Amino acid sequence: MNIRLFKPSVGQEELDNIKAAFERSWIGLGPNVNEFEEEWAKFVGSEIAIGVNSATAALHLAIACFNFPKGKKVLVPSQTFAATATAVLYNDLVPVFVDSDPVTLGIDLDDMKAKYDEDCVAVIPVHYAGHPVPMEVLVPWAKEKGLRVIEDCAHTAGAMYKGKILGTWGDIGCYSFEEKKLMTTGDGGMMVTNDPELFKDVKAMRWVGIDKDNWKTAQSYTDEKRDAMHWFYEINVLGYKYNMNDLAAAIGLAQLKKLPAMNARRSEIIQKYMDGLQGVEGVMPLLPFEPSNYCYQMFGIRADRRDELMIHLKSKGIATGCHYTPLSMQPLFTPYAKDCGFIEAESERLMTLPLHADLTDEEVEYVIENIRAFK
Numbered sequence: 001m002n003i004r005l006f007k008p009s010v011g012q013e014e015l016d017n018i019k020a021a022f023e024r025s026w027i028g029l030g031p032n033v034n035e036f037e038e039e040w041a042k043f044v045g046s047e048i049a050i051g052v053n054s055a056t057a058a059l060h061l062a063i064a065c066f067n068f069p070k071g072k073k074v075l076v077p078s079q080t081f082a083a084t085a086t087a088v089l090y091n092d093l094v095p096v097f098v099d100s101d102p103v104t105l106g107i108d109l110d111d112m113k114a115k116y117d118e119d120c121v122a123v124i125p126v127h128y129a130g131h132p133v134p135m136e137v138l139v140p141w142a143k144e145k146g147l148r149v150i151e152d153c154a155h156t157a158g159a160m161y162k163g164k165i166l167g168t169w170g171d172i173g174c175y176s177f178e179e180k181k182l183m184t185t186g187d188g189g190m191m192v193t194n195d196p197e198l199f200k201d202v203k204a205m206r207w208v209g210i211d212k213d214n215w216k217t218a219q220s221y222t223d224e225k226r227d228a229m230h231w232f233y234e235i236n237v238l239g240y241k242y243n244m245n246d247l248a249a250a251i252g253l254a255q256l257k258k259l260p261a262m263n264a265r266r267s268e269i270i271q272k273y274m275d276g277l278q279g280v281e282g283v284m285p286l287l288p289f290e291p292s293n294y295c296y297q298m299f300g301i302r303a304d305r306r307d308e309l310m311i312h313l314k315s316k317g318i319a320t321g322c323h324y325t326p327l328s329m330q331p332l333f334t335p336y337a338k339d340c341g342f343i344e345a346e347s348e349r350l351m352t353l354p355l356h357a358d359l360t361d362e363e364v365e366y367v368i369e370n371i372r373a374f375k
């Protein structure tokens, strides 16, 4: 057995879409990106979606949308991937690391409130593993304090929480289509909002400052607007080379169709893990998973003898991981670190188990058996 921790689930549908882009001979920023953006906006129920080349880029631009004065502070969980906090640094802002809720491992709302001060301008909740942050509490609090809310949705894709899809609760939501996520475009990301005014410069910011649709320009060569000055553009904002391209969007359009089925399969696997690991001494689920209500990018456990168990599973051909070493412990971030005592200690017990849509029942059973057999 050789069981991967994560694996993209891609096949003929994605290849067919890529082939169509090849036949059109348009593989950069183009019609597939436009279509994927429209489909994604519909899928999550947002006014607008803008495709970029990663969630890291999405987070960078999302913060940039607000033009915060340099040196202001942004509240971020310590227990997240580096990009949540590097996006703060890219914008010349200061991350304030918040401890985790002991039960869900999401951003701890009490610690968040305790660490808030007048210099804070935004908060970036991460729906850790896919489990919802209590947005019905966080958003009204942030509004009252005048904070902007950017949701890092890299671990969720389409989950409904109290009547709204995660990613549409805050001012801006950022999704990841990196290959280990719930659906993939190889690398890619999407940013969404219900406040179109916020996104007035985003198309320019993702493409070196130019707000112009080359695909539409190319079409206009053949229509009645023959004397339009097709070469004209203006650069008004500082932009980056962050656009999604049509090959990525070709994959994304096929993946989006499969996403509900892939999410359902992940939920099935999580239920099997939960049932199979019940009552195993020294092992408990990472968080109170609700696989019938939400979609999860990760499944994991908290284990008393974590390191030994990980090495035991490795010897059986089972990949495991640790998501994450809290950012407040990383050398880059220690100058900003604020006491995140709970998660810094608890992270030594966390391990991630294989979870992807192509995992077979036999493979899941094999993982469970080998955890149960560990003495």
Ligand SMILES: *Cc1c(COP(=O)(O)O)cnc(C)c1O
Pocket: 053, 054, 055, 056, 057, 080, 081, 083, 084, 126, 152, 154, 155, 175, 176, 177, 178, 187, 188, 189
């Ligand atoms: C993966 C991830 C990101 C970054 O996504 P990319 O698309 O790889 O840039 C951001 N935040 C979290 C929580 C992630 O897991």
